[in-house]
Amino acid sequence: MYPHERSLVARLKDEPFALIGINSDEDLEKLKPTLAKENISWRSFWNGAKGTAGPISTSWGVSSWPTIYVLDETGTIRFINVREQKLDEAVDTLLAELKAKRADGK
């Protein structure tokens, strides 16, 4: 997953776009070398020391990883569990919509 996320973030760095993680590792100290090595620059919430049983994933009912939601600029859920190419297409669709709305002055 990391290379794909990295390229998405790099490609859209000047667009109104953000990749936000909810990280479910139990031990942040063990995770930190990976953040540097994999150049994980995007921001993540930490799900807490209970890992996959942490409060954010529990309240969202997440029981498989990764789980992905794509939200538009109003925070509305538009796509769920799209990956790779489909994820890129979903984000590009929403960015195009957003630009069209802004061009219309909405």
Add this chain to the structure above:
Amino acid sequence: MLSKFALSLLAAAALGLSLDGAADVARIREEFRKKQADAAARSDAALTGGWLDTLWKAAADAKDDDARFGALLLAQQVADFGSTESCKEWRGKVREEILSRFADDAKRMGDLLRVAGTPQTREALLARTKNKSIQATCLWVEASGYLATLRREKLSEEAAKRLDELMALLRTDYKDELDSKGRRFGDVVEGKLRQMNDLVVGKVAPEIEGKDLDGAPFKLSDYRGKIVVLDFWGNW
């Protein structure tokens, strides 16, 4: 009067027996693992029957409850695996032995549900156990089966009704019981219901407030006005 020498011989024999029992269980566990993908082994009465006789004896001779439960748990798996009439009889016999000894033991019953949680065993355990946390686990395992089906297809009317019933029980009578990861069943069920009813295309995602990996607080709504990919991930 037995001499000291005779006593030590007896002790060695007893020790030898229980060691042999443990060795038998380990050997059968290994053989069973190799045969699990082999459909022909299911109807091989000599194979499964031999294993079950040996495991039953190992359980009877076991030196402690850990060894006894280990032998019985493997026996339950073998009996559930086998398709012969004899295996069908063993299923009930082994299950009865496990439940009569361990039905209120949360850790062991968690293991039972995980590795040998057939509907029959789960229902028998639910009917037998007095431990509320085990009851909650039984209800949740049943609900999870329906939830897994629901991801692929629509539930029958009867199944949908049962799922509602299970979820309602878990978020009321059993809400404060803890699952194997230490979460309240009430929280687990609320999350699952939110995922099914509210975390769907067209609805606004709920707020997330928390801290980032450096400990700095932030909110999901800080990113309104942007397209957001929300990625539940872990490095494993």
